[in-house]
Amino acid sequence: MMRRIISVLMENEAGALSRVIGLFAQRGYNIETLTVAPTEDETLSRLTLTTPASDHQVEQITKQLNKLIEVVKLVDLTEGEHIERELMLIKVRATGAQRAEVKRTSDIFRGQIIDVTPNSYTIQLTGTSDKLDAFLRSMSEASVMEVVRSGVSGISRGEKVLTS
Amino acid sequence: MEKLSGGDMLIRALQDEGVDFIFGYPGGAVLHIYDALFKQNRIQHVLVRHEQAATHMADGYARATGRPGVVFVTSGPGATNAITGIATAYMDSIPMVVISGQVQSHLIGTDSFQETDMVGISRPVVKHSYLVKRAEDIPETIKKAFYIATSGRPGPVVVDIPKDITNPTDFFDYEYPEKVTLRSYSPATRGHSGQIKKAIKLLAEAERPMIYTGGGVIQGNASKQLIEMTKLLGFPITNTLMGLGAYPGTDPQFLGMLGMHGTFEANNAMHHCDLLLAIGARFDDRITNTVSKFCPYAKIVHVDIDPASVSKIVNADVPIVGPVDVVLDEMIKMLEPEVAKRSDKQKKLLKEWWEQIEGWRRQDCLKVLRDGVDDELIKPQEGVQAVYRATDGKAYVSSDVGQHQMFAALYYPFDEPRKWINSGGLGTMGFGLPAAMGVQMAFPDETVVCITGEGSIQMNIQELSTCSQYGLPIKIINLNNQSLGMVKQWQDMQYEGRHSHSYMDSLPDFISLAESYGHVGFRVEKRSELDATLKEAMSLKNRLVFVDIMVDPKEHVYPMLVAPNGSMRDMWLRKGVRT
Ligand SMILES: Cc1ncc(C[n+]2csc(CCOP(=O)(O)OP(=O)(O)O)c2C)c(N)n1
Ligand SMILES: [Mg+2]
Numbered sequence: 132m133m134r135r136i137i138s139v140l141m142e143n144e145a146g147a148l149s150r151v152i153g154l155f156a157q158r159g160y161n162i163e164t165l166t167v168a169p170t171e172d173e174t175l176s177r178l179t180l181t182t183p184a185s186d187h188q189v190e191q192i193t194k195q196l197n198k199l200i201e202v203v204k205l206v207d208l209t210e211g212e213h214i215e216r217e218l219m220l221i222k223v224r225a226t227g228a229q230r231a232e233v234k235r236t237s238d239i240f241r242g243q244i245i246d247v248t249p250n251s252y253t254i255q256l257t258g259t260s261d262k263l264d265a266f267l268r269s270m271s272e273a274s275v276m277e278v279v280r281s282g283v284s285g286i287s288r289g290e291k292v293l294t295s
Numbered sequence: 296m297e298k299l300s301g302g303d304m305l306i307r308a309l310q311d312e313g314v315d316f317i318f319g320y321p322g323g324a325v326l327h328i329y330d331a332l333f334k335q336n337r338i339q340h341v342l343v344r345h346e347q348a349a350t351h352m353a354d355g356y357a358r359a360t361g362r363p364g365v366v367f368v369t370s371g372p373g374a375t376n377a378i379t380g381i382a383t384a385y386m387d388s389i390p391m392v393v394i395s396g397q398v399q400s401h402l403i404g405t406d407s408f409q410e411t412d413m414v415g416i417s418r419p420v421v422k423h424s425y426l427v428k429r430a431e432d433i434p435e436t437i438k439k440a441f442y443i444a445t446s447g448r449p450g451p452v453v454v455d456i457p458k459d460i461t462n463p464t465d466f467f468d469y470e471y472p473e474k475v476t477l478r479s480y481s482p483a484t485r486g487h488s489g490q491i492k493k494a495i496k497l498l499a500e501a502e503r504p505m506i507y508t509g510g511g512v513i514q515g516n517a518s519k520q521l522i523e524m525t526k527l528l529g530f531p532i533t534n535t536l537m538g539l540g541a542y543p544g545t546d547p548q549f550l551g552m553l554g555m556h557g558t559f560e561a562n563n564a565m566h567h568c569d570l571l572l573a574i575g576a577r578f579d580d581r582i583t584n585t586v587s588k589f590c591p592y593a594k595i596v597h598v599d600i601d602p603a604s605v606s607k608i609v610n611a612d613v614p615i616v617g618p619v620d621v622v623l624d625e626m627i628k629m630l631e632p633e634v635a636k637r638s639d640k641q642k643k644l645l646k647e648w649w650e651q652i653e654g655w656r657r658q659d660c661l662k663v664l665r666d667g668v669d670d671e672l673i674k675p676q677e678g679v680q681a682v683y684r685a686t687d688g689k690a691y692v693s694s695d696v697g698q699h700q701m702f703a704a705l706y707y708p709f710d711e712p713r714k715w716i717n718s719g720g721l722g723t724m725g726f727g728l729p730a731a732m733g734v735q736m737a738f739p740d741e742t743v744v745c746i747t748g749e750g751s752i753q754m755n756i757q758e759l760s761t762c763s764q765y766g767l768p769i770k771i772i773n774l775n776n777q778s779l780g781m782v783k784q785w786q787d788m789q790y791e792g793r794h795s796h797s798y799m800d801s802l803p804d805f806i807s808l809a810e811s812y813g814h815v816g817f818r819v820e821k822r823s824e825l826d827a828t829l830k831e832a833m834s835l836k837n838r839l840v841f842v843d844i845m846v847d848p849k850e851h852v853y854p855m856l857v858a859p860n861g862s863m864r865d866m867w868l869r870k871g872v873r874t
Contacts, residue, residue, distance in 0.1 A: 145426070146414060146424070146426065149415070150418060153418050153419060157419045187606075190606065191603065191607060194607075195603050197602070198601070198602075198603055200422075200443060200477065200479060200480050202479055203478055203479040295479075
C-alpha cells in the first residue's frame, strides 16, 4: 500500500463529483483527502485526491475513474516526479510565555500568523502533508484549538501538464 | 426552425433515434410526455403492470435485437421500481435508455410529492445519467444518452426530466443532432497491433489452448468472427452463461458452459490449458472459483472493449482493448498463415490435447440419472430437453434465476447468439417473463419460451395481464419443483439439509391463474405426457400457454464447483460424488 495522489480533470458539471466519490464508496476504495475547484477553463474542474492503494488497486482505480463519462483525463502523480502541497489553518492557544514559543515554531516551519487575539494565534502553513503533520506534532496537544486542512493538491514537475 | 414543446421534443427525438417501442407506465411527472406520446403513432408504447417489468422488457428487447431498449417511468415510486431492471441491465452491459419523470424543477430538494433523487439512487447501476435542466437541451441529451448506452461497453443510461421541462405550452427550436462527440468519452475503435502480434505468437505456440468467451462477444456482434477463428484454429471453446450461443452449442469443438455449473470437460480444459484466450468475458467469481488456483498453467490473452475488465481479477499476459469484432477480424488474418505452417509436432500436440478432452467428455456429466425413481417422475433436465425437441432448438429462450436457469443453460444448446436471454450478472428472479415479452414484441412470429420456476414466475406474474393486452404468445415453461430449488440445493449441501424458508407454500393453481388472464394452461405430471403436451403448447401459435411441469423436487444441478478453496477441476458430479 502506497499513498497515491490522483489528479483528475473532469467536466465542471453538477453530479460529476458525486460520481467520483460514489465510485470510491461502491468499490471499497478509500479517499484520504479530496480537493476540487474549477480550472482556468471554467468548463473543467480539477480534482485531486489521495488514496492508499497497491499497484493493482491503483490500476483499477484509474481505469474505473477513466470510465466515468465526465472524467476527461487523469494522472497518478505519484508515478512521476511531482510537487504536492497542502494548506493548513491552525488556531492555537498562545498566552504568556507560550506566545513566543508558538511564534518561533511557526517561523521554523515558515508558517504565517494570519490572525491574532490576546490568547490565540491562527497560523497558516503550506507544504507537504508530512510537514503539516510534523508541525502539528510540534505544537503541544493542549494548545491546538482547531485544525483545518485543505487536502492535497499536486502538479507534475517540469513541462508535463494535464489538459483536455 | 420547427418549434416544439419539451414533451413533443422528447418524443420526436426518440422517433428520430429510430425507437420503435417504449415500455412504460404513466404517472404525474410524465403526464406531459404521455400526452405528447398520445398524439403520435410511430412509436408503440407498451403499458406494463409494474415498472420493473418495463425495464426487463426493454432489456429483453435489447438482448434479442441488439438495439437499445427504451423505458418511461414516472418520478418517485415509478423510478425506484425501475432500479432492479436498470441494475440487471448494467451488470450484463445491456444498452438501455430510461426516461424518468421528475418533480418540477422548483420543487426539487423539498421532499415534494413523489420526489426521489433518481440520478442519485441509480448512480451505481448506470453507465451514465442526466438530469435535464432546460428544455432546449432535450434533443442533444437524448442523442448523447443513446450514444453512450450503445457504444463501447454498452449499458443503461437514465435521463431524468422535471415535469416543467416538458410543459406543453412552452415552445423551443427543435433540431436533432446528427452526431455527438464527448471530449471525455471515446471508446477504443481497434486493438493495439503490438499486443495482437504477441497474442498471435502465443496462439501459434500453444500446446493446450482453450478459448473462453462471454457476453461481450454477443453484445459486440462478433459471433461470426468467433466461429471463423475457432474453426480455423481447431481449438476447444467454452462460453460463459452470458456468452451461450456466440459459438454453436451443438458444434463438436464446443465443450459446453464453464464455471460454477459448467461441464466437466469445459472446467477441466480451463484448468489444464497452457494458453487461455479470453474474449469479452470478465473472469467473474462464478467462473474462476478460487482465483489463486485459476488456470495455473496458462498464459492469458484477454480481448475486451472495457480496459477496466482487463487484469481486474486475473492478470492478463497479453491485454487487448478494443471492439471484439474488429480485433478478431485482425487476428484471423494474421492466424491464417500461422495455421498453414503448423508443424507435425504441433498438430500431434493439439491432437493429444483433444484426446485428453474427449476423455473428460466420456464422463458424460450431463447424463440424467434416473436410478430408482418412478418411471413417470419428470426430472427438470428432461423438461428442458423436451422443450428443445418441441422447438427444434430454434426458440428464443429466456429464463429466471435458480436451478431451472442452469438446467436451461446446460440442456438447451444454443446455436445462435441473442437467443438465450438471461440475467447472469445480477441474477434477477422475475426477469424471465418480461424479458420474453420484450423479445416477442421485437419478433412477433418467432417462438419465445420462458423457462422459469414457481418461485421466480411469481415475482412478475402480473405481466400475464400485459401479455393478454398485446397478444403475446409466449410459452411459459414452469419447472415446478415446489421449492426455491437453488436455495434448497445449497442448504442440502452446506447446511445439512436445513431448508430454511426455501419452500414455496400455498402455490396458486397456475392453470386457472393463466386462464383467468385469458391464456391457456397445461399441467404435466407424467413423463410419458411431456412431449405431447409441449408439442401441443407450441402448436398454439397465437396463444400464451402456461405449461406447469411438476418436476422432481429433490433434484440438484451438477456439475458444481467445490467451494471454498476449490480450483476449476474440483467439482461435485452428483450427490455425494466429487472429483
Ligand atoms: C430477486 C431475487 N431474490 C432472491 C434471489 C435468490 N435466489 C436465487 S435462486 C432462488 C430460488 C428460485 O426459485 P425458483 O424460481 O422456483 O427456481 P428453482 O431454483 O426452484 O428452479 C432464489 C430465492 C434472487 N436470485 N433474486
Ligand atoms: Mg422452484
